[in-house]
Amino acid sequence: MSSVQEIKDRVDVLDIIGQTVQLRRSGASYSGFCPFHDNKNTPAFVVWPDTGYWKCFGACNENGDIFSFLMKKEGWDFKETLQYLAKITGVVLEERSPEQQKKTEEKDRLRDALDKTVGYYQHLFNKSNLAAAAREYVANRGLSPETAAHFEIGFSLKSWDALITYLADFGYTPDDLVEVGLATKNPESGRIYDRFRNRLMIPIRDDRGRMVGFGARSIDPQDEPKYLNSPQNALFDKGRTLYGxxxxxxxxxxxxxxxxxxxxxxxxxxxxxxxxxxxxxxxxxxxxxxxxxxxxxxxxxxxxxxxxxxxxxxxxxxxxxxxxxxxxxxxxxxxxxxxxxxxxxxxxxxxxxxxxxxxxxxxxxxxxxxxxxxxxxxxxxxxxxxxxxxxRDLSDPKVKSEISDAIMPLINDVAHPIEQGTYRQRLATVLRLDERVLFPDVKPPAAAPKQSKGKDKWKSRKEPKLTPSTQLLPDRPAPAANDHSTGAQRYCMACLLVQPELLPGIDRRLREIGLAPLATEDFADTELQLLLDAVSASLRQDTAMPTDFIQDNLDDFLLDRYQRLVDTLADIDLHSEMRQRNLGETVLRVRQQNINRWLNELRFLQLDAQSDDDEMAGVYQTEIVAQISALARIQRALSKQPWKSQ
Ligand SMILES: [Zn+2]
Incomplete structure (x- = not known):
């Protein structure tokens, strides 16, 4: 492969162009403002990362590859650009010696042998009487003749030297064939014979469509192995190739x-x-x-x-x-x-x-x-x-620890805190273990690696954070490790655990002032979220008293938390109506806190978007207006109602 091609294969076009142009994905391509002509209104500059091609659809109409991009932008000549790209991609530039030239030509010659073999095997598959069983096999697999032709399916004769003889006419020696894996050399006798005999032949091409080898399936059930591939060689790198x-x-x-x-x-x-x-x-x-x-x-x-x-x-x-x-x-x-x-x-x-x-x-x-x-x-x-x-016997402690040892490293690798928390819970639940036993030293998840401003923006555009729940992300605690919920959140949950039937009334009140019903997003830590699910479930059934249902159906690892929450209300003997009021007010305060934090986040996003005239700025603005209006409604509700603190 030429150094230029090798550089193109290795280079991260988005990264390099992204240093100059802020790129945003749109489908398979990325777009941004053209660095070569003056227009900051229309993102007319488009890059296709897989080919490395870029083009401006605006005034300057420039286009090219990564080399021409850098030459134009930096004012370098080709050689300078080549040296720069070679350095950052780690490609070693060597002057092409006559020997190297010869090596390349030799590779081309051997590849040509593979191409000729494809045609030869295909011809046999289509025409030879000896390929009847192979054709039948393909038909039985439900493959049409068109498909067989499209994938260039072929057949190798049950012969020791049919291919060797065929390719000899084109000047290929048996040793050439050994070199590209078409023939095999017996190490003792030194005899060379066709590698593939009486097999269905499937040509393997690299991603650019160049022949690299064959996969071959036996036709005779007696033949072993069932599948035989070309061996690793100068043209065929198994570890790099994906068939199809x-x-x-x-x-x-x-x-x-x-x-x-x-x-x-x-x-x-x-x-x-x-x-x-x-x-x-x-x-x-x-x-x-x-x-x-x-x-x-x-x-x-x-x-x-x-x-x-x-x-x-x-x-x-x-x-x-x-x-x-x-x-x-x-x-x-x-x-x-x-x-x-x-x-x-x-x-x-x-x-x-x-x-x-x-x-x-x-x-x-x-x-x-x-x-x-x-x-x-x-x-x-x-x-x-x-x-x-x-x-597996999940009651066996040895089995439990074996399984958790295998899975915990994966879970610890999860970057997203909520996702990580969910996996932890799932593992704890499956193994019937307390999360704190399973993850004794969980720390709040490490902050995501610092990203450059441009990339941050790219990310937020792709997944606009438009639900209040996501405001909990940045300081999201590792579930059960420590409790980041506020006292207000804990109080709400305690009330609901003691009197689940208060929940519908709370939801109704929230709806009356145009807010969404109470949801897991209102709670900052996972245990409280799970307890809310339990409360909701207790109200959807009619086989037991809701409180009994909750206790009977809680996962073991939640029982302790449940008890502690319920205990906080033990000394407070409130009239149900009073509790409903208190709870109603506290829920609104929880919402207020959450919305305030979310607004903060939104304003940052909006500032970012505004600074570069991003159309997302409008989306953020709409969301901010909606949240401010919700905040005002909460404020009004809190002041109008004859709320009494406990
Ligand atoms: Zn342009």
Whole structure:
């Protein structure tokens, strides 16, 4: 590969252009204000990260690649630009020696042998009587002749030297064929023979469509192994290749999602059914380099793997690879791989296939079911909890600690505090452990890594924080570690636990003044949120007194908190009506506090947006107006009502 190509493959175009132009994603591309002509009203400058191409749709109409961008912006010549980019991408620039030139030509010559072989195998598949069983196999898999042609499916004769003989006519020696994995050399006799015999041949191309190797499936059930791949060689790097990516690349880029299956034929069959975002790895666990490849095109990767133990193992191995990946660009998040700068992320999901079905079976049986499976793929943590606890004796302390040891590192890696809290709870609940036992030294989650202003903005644009609940994020406590709820919040919850039937009245009052009913978002810590859920549930049933129902159905780890809250009211013997009033007032005060904090956050966002004429400024403004109006209504309600403090 040329140094220029290598640089282009490695360079982070968004990062470099992003230093000059504030980019915002719109679909598969990013846009911003053109740095080469004067216009700060229309974001006419567009960058496509996967190709590195950029273009101004405005007055200057400039366009080009990362090289021309830097040349134009910095006034450098090509050589200077090359040296700069080589330095930041770590590509070593060497003057091309005659030997190197020769090496490249040799590679091209060998690649040409692979291309000729594709045609040869394809011809045999289509025309040879000896390929009847192979054609039948393909037909039985439900693949049409068009699909077979599209994927260049071929057939290798049951012969020791058919390919060697065929390619000899083009000047290729048996040793050439060994070099690209088409032939094998017996180490003892030194005899060279065709590597693939009596097999269905599936050409493997790299993401740019260049031939790199073959996957081959046996036709005769006696032949082992069932699948035989080209060996690793100068053209075929298994750890980097994903089968089908040359064809899946575009569809993946369009909807941002890639699906990983286990077999070549699953890929082909999925494409035939119209699911063109499907690829597979080379019969091994995913490598970090394969992840990097996918990351160039996709934001989400769904692992659709067999329900059997091997499938689980492959998934877990993939997760492990992701976590331990030496790729400096990747930081693991159980939802996926997140680039450290937070700009692009690969969200990994797991879709375990129904027992006994492979993707091929499923797609042929019911394509809708396949779609549902992919759409509803689980996060890696949820999946791990399911897999590791399945059929285990969860009352055995040894089993509990084994499972928690395996999962806690993943949970601790979760960047998002609420998400982390949810996973902790789930693990604690599944293992029937107190969260404080499971996470004895939980600290408030570390602040997210500082991001540059531009990227922060990008993030907030993508997910505008428009619900009051999110204002709790920045100082969100680790659940159960310490209690960040205010006294007002605790008082509300205590009242509701003692008298759950007060809740509908509170909700009615909130609605009367145009506010949303009491919700988990009103409470800053997870235990209180769970207790509110319990209160609501107690009111939806009619088999027991609400208070009894709450006590009987609380998770063990909540009982202690429950008791402490209820105890705070033990000495206060209030008339029900009085308690309702107190509670009503306190709920409004909780809302008031929460809205004030949220407004603060909104104003920052708005200031940021206004400073660069962002249309989001308008959205923030609308939200601020709504919150101020809510605040005024609360104020009015508090002053009008004959509230009495306790
Ligand atoms: Zn321009």
């Amino acid at each position: 990516l040359d064809k899946a690349r575009k569809p993946i880029r369009v909807d941002g999602k890639a699906v990983l299956v286990e077999g070549y034929l699953d890929v082909i069959s999925a494409h035939q059914a119209g699911y063109e975002n499907v690829v597979c790895s080379m019969g091994t666990a995913l490598t970090d380099r394969q992840m990097s490849q996918i990351k160039r095109y996709a934001r989400q990767l769904v692992l659709a793997l067999d329900a059997d133990a091997a499938g689980h193992k492959a998934t877990l191995k993939g997760v492990e690879v992701a976590r331990e990946s030496g790729d400096r660009e990747m930081a693991f998040d159980p939802r996926g791989l997140v680039r450290t700068d937070g700009q692009l992320k690969l969200d990994i999901r797991v879709a375990p296939l129904p027992e006994g079905l492979d993707p091929d079976d499923l797609i042929q049986k019911d394509p809708k079911e396949w779609e549902t499976l992919i759409d509803e793929a689980q996060s890696v943590v949820d999946y791990m909890i399911d897999v590791l606890t399945k059929d």
